[in-house]
Amino acid sequence: MAGDCILCGKCLEVCPLLNATGREELGPRAKADLCAVLTADKEALSEADAAKLAGLCLGCHRCKAVCSQGVDVPGLVAMLRAAHPDFRAWLWKQWLTHARELWAVSSSAAKLIPKKFQPEKFGPMLKMLAGLKGGPGLEPFLSITSFPDTYRGEKMLLFAGCTANYVQTRWLMTALRLLDGLGVEVLSGDFQCCGGGLKGAGCLDEARVMAEHNVAVWRAAGKPKVVVFCASCRSSLEGYEEVFDSSDEALEWQKNIFPLSGVASEIGFVISANCPKTLGYHRPCHVDAADSDCRLLQSALRERLVAETKRECCGFGGVMGLGAPGLTDQVNRRCWDRLGGAEIVLTGCSACASRLSATAPQGVGVGHWLEIIR
Incomplete structure (x- = not known):
């Protein structure tokens, strides 16, 4: 290649x-x-x-x-x-394969460790963990006024991802509430991590095991639509070609992966009085060309959406963030330069939300777009 x-x-x-x-x-x-x-x-x-x-x-x-x-x-x-493989890859693998046990506790503990006591080797990891913080998050300011009947009665699986499952459960609750309002029957499915972070770090065997498990969940559910609200997770799920025995089934899987924002695009919203005057949108690297997250926010927020990244990366970088934080910080600064003037920055990727939250200028709020819905 x-x-x-x-x-x-x-x-x-x-x-x-x-x-x-x-x-x-x-x-x-x-x-x-x-x-x-x-x-x-x-x-x-x-x-x-x-x-x-x-x-x-x-x-x-x-x-x-x-x-x-x-x-x-x-x-x-x-x-x-x-x-x-090196120590950083090993550390990254532990963090991702033990997300259920580590993330909530680690993200809280990371915020309590003074910088002078943070070992240089673990500093970048602690910074990323701090960005995963749970808690109240952004104050909602979009109220739902109506639901369409487009998907009423359909059965779907919801792929929430590790961040929503283990740290940001309010994202998961809002997603379920939107699907319920749309009349969608959310099927039970015990998905694991998408495996994208592991695959990028070179942990190929572990990533394949997760991919095989997730595809098995989909097959057992009758191969329905799979709704996702993290751009990175969606990109990883669509890249599962190697775990299918036939190209036809691989294509069927890819065609059944849908962004939640696309499914929710016809929901009616109204802005509440507490909505900030200036908001920004960070376009994740792994979002598709249509970027339904951005279209939903543009439709709902209109002229209040004053800043938007297009080619700028948040600088999360996965395992690179552990080994070369100076370089990923340079990438991150260009992202924030583009988002200047926004009181709140929204995104549709869990990794981007974590990175931007950990590096946000004083007074600027960061969150997933699900957080702003009442």
Whole structure:
């Protein structure tokens, strides 16, 4: 796959890491070129050099989306990470595979540890954990006025994701309330993590086990629609091709993955008096071209939506955030520059909400768009 790169440079225009740092050696084209070298000669780079290369990718997949040759640089990096695991990958794997036991407790504890007592090695992880905080969140200011009959009587599965299941349960409750109002019967399904964060970190076996489990849940439920309200989870679910025995079933699975905002697009909303005058929307890297989250917010908030990211990444970066926090911080600052002037920033991705919440300027609120619905 790495050898398919024709060095056209399309990926350079969309890479948040390159755009934030100006360093072309950090861009996808350089990674594809180096992976091609390693494919031809595994001894061309030392173990340390290969591990360093594997660590410097945000996993945003923007380069893959624009590549005319179908080169998947984040996929190549994930394979490098699998071949050269380190302490950060191990730590990331523990965090994701034990989310049920760790997240709620860790996110609360992380906020209580003074910075001077935070080990340098764990500082970035603690910062991300603090961004997962639960609690009251944003004050709701969108009231529902009407529900359409479009989906009334349909049976669907709801994929809530780890953050909503273990930390931000108010997201889950609001999602269930919206689906109930729409007349949807939410089927019981014990989904696990989407596996996207594990796959990007090179934990390929663990990610595949989760993917196989989630597909089995869908099959057992009769292969209904699966509603998702996290852009990163949705992208990960749609990338399960390797766990299907037939391309037809893989396509059937992909066609049944729906964003909650798309299902809820015809719900009537009215703004309450406590709505801030200026709001921003952060477009996640993994959102699809339609971006139904943004369209729903534009329809409901209208002129109050004054700031919006388009090409800027929040800088979450997955496992890269542990190994190169200085670089991910540069990416994050460009994101906040774009969102200047907003009193509250909304997004439709759990990872983005966590990262932006942990790095928000003083006085700026951050949350998932589900939080603003009464």
